[in-house]
Amino acid sequence: MTTESLLQQAESLLATMSRGSTRPETNRLDVVIESSGLVPAVSALKNARWGYLTALTGLDLGVEAGVVEALYHFCSDAAVTTLRVRLPRIGGSVPSIYQLIPAVGFYERELAEMYGVTVTGMPDDSRLFLPDDWPVGVYPLLKDFDPQSAQPVKVPPPPRGSSTGERFIIPIGPQHPALKEPGHFEFTVDGEIVTAARMRLGYVHRGIEKAVEQRNWIQSLYLLERVCGICSHTHSVAYCLGVEQLAQVEVPPRAQAIRELIAGLERIHSHLLWLGVAAHEAGFDTLFMYSWRDRETVMDLLETVSGNRVNYSANILGGVKIDITAEFAEAIRRGIDYLEERSRHYLDIVTTDTMFLQRTRGIGAMTREQAEHFGVLGPLARASGILRDVRVEAPYGAYTRFPISAVTAQAGDLEARFVVRLKELFVTCNAIRTILDNLPPGELAVKVPRRIPAGETISRVEAPRGELFYFIRSTGGDKPDRVKVRTPSLCNWTSVLHQAIGCQLADVPLLLAGMDPCFSCNDR
């Protein structure tokens, strides 16, 4: 179906609930609904199998307007439908849609703690991102938030030795050998079997979304690049694409191709990194060391091209600042050839090594239906047979010119996730070769005004872990009014926490590693 017909379908589905709809961009439909119409509207989209809920954005229109908006973004291929619920700034309330879409649990908790919107019927309303000592009634993303009002309050210690003596809870983290990043998990176990799982995020929550509002458009680029040290390029691409759309600037083809090239190199580095960490969780340290040794090849390439190993800062608003010379191209080709050969070897290992297969085959299997129900993204979805890849569904930048093919598997278990990610390495290597062979000539960047015209836009980019979603709003000033970052890890947690139930406790570390979590992405 074309984007246009998808949007028309959505419009007719939502016709009875709609209080006015607009088409802000060719691929977007914006429908204003009452909070009482939210549940029927979401059910209508869900029952018609119209896409999936990709993000929930809170938006404060300022003290004078007195309105807070909750934006539910649904995506189907390139079409995006936004359900816009207008709420009073103080005491606003929306019904929870957790029963329809479980993945919304984390988003609703975020909306509640950042904007003070009451979400009625939330199964879990505990703190998610804000610290335990954060005062009640202070909401950081409201425009009139005063940091002085957020002085730490005394928190009572958690109750010890609860009366429900039947349960045994194993706490994991935030400082734990199996986690390189801080997150806190509580696994309730019955013998060796996990019966319930909970998690607490927020150890790495820095408040980037608020900080962006205090920085200008260019400073924000460098800040957003540091949301995540692994997929930093993807974050800056998503931000640049959004700002360029708002400024109605056409990025030169050469810059677009270089963006895709670096995104490809970043994907290789991220997947090899993940392979090592996942192998380490399975107790296969030899594979960990080998894959990290080979990962240095791609790190060298990134350093050759950009001058830095991690935050490459290749993007500027309106293009890129680095060029790929013939020398670089030759170095990249050599590196890619080597990595492709090594990846073949790794694929062979993870699909044939008997010991390793005992830790992965059939473990944590997620069917296609489950994956759709939980709204998983990225390699996790593709391992369960759902073709969910923004590069294919809604090609952006150079992906229209240099298309890639998505890799899927059917089994949905840990083994399939290994296979999907490793096969993606081959696809990425081929894409990089194609780009190097057909690198368009021309400029590297165009000028972008210092003040960005008022408007709202959405940019979706495929990060190594799945779809990365940015919502950007400008009021015409030299600073962003709102930048919402929804990272793929946050979507995938719901499914993994559900899958852990019924698993052996010993499989949990590998199950967590299997989704390739990134806490600094989650927490922002």
Add this chain to the structure above:
Amino acid sequence: MTTDPNYPWQTVFDKLKTWARVNSPWAIHFNSGSCNGCDIEILATLTPRYDIERFGVKLQGSPRHADVLICTGPVTRQARERLLRTYEQMPEPKFVVAVGSCAISGGVFQGCYNVVGHIDEVLPVNAYIPGCPPRPEAIIDGVVKLLESIKGK
């Protein structure tokens, strides 16, 4: 380290302890709000290309077995208490290394509402390794400099 002239064996014993510590410092890594960049580079220093283990450095899971606390990132409000607790659990003598711009100064995250500040506002720091993120070579250099300074004690 104090030595009592009445017990010359203690001098020998102290020297032996320092020798052992310098030759095999065990480290624990704590991320108190980092973007991951530094953490990944720390891990990379352990892997074959850089292989910091050849200097006897071992990354340890438990703070009770560690001599060196390697900190990355600014300190967020939620992680602050955990960082302090991790530090307190380490046996004396203990050393702190702040890795990366954020750990040293707060970096780009300075002034964010959930960031308390940089590492040395919370813990005494022995060595600073600048960079965003520092290269593995820089991390090795920092650790070697720390070990040199321990030698003199």
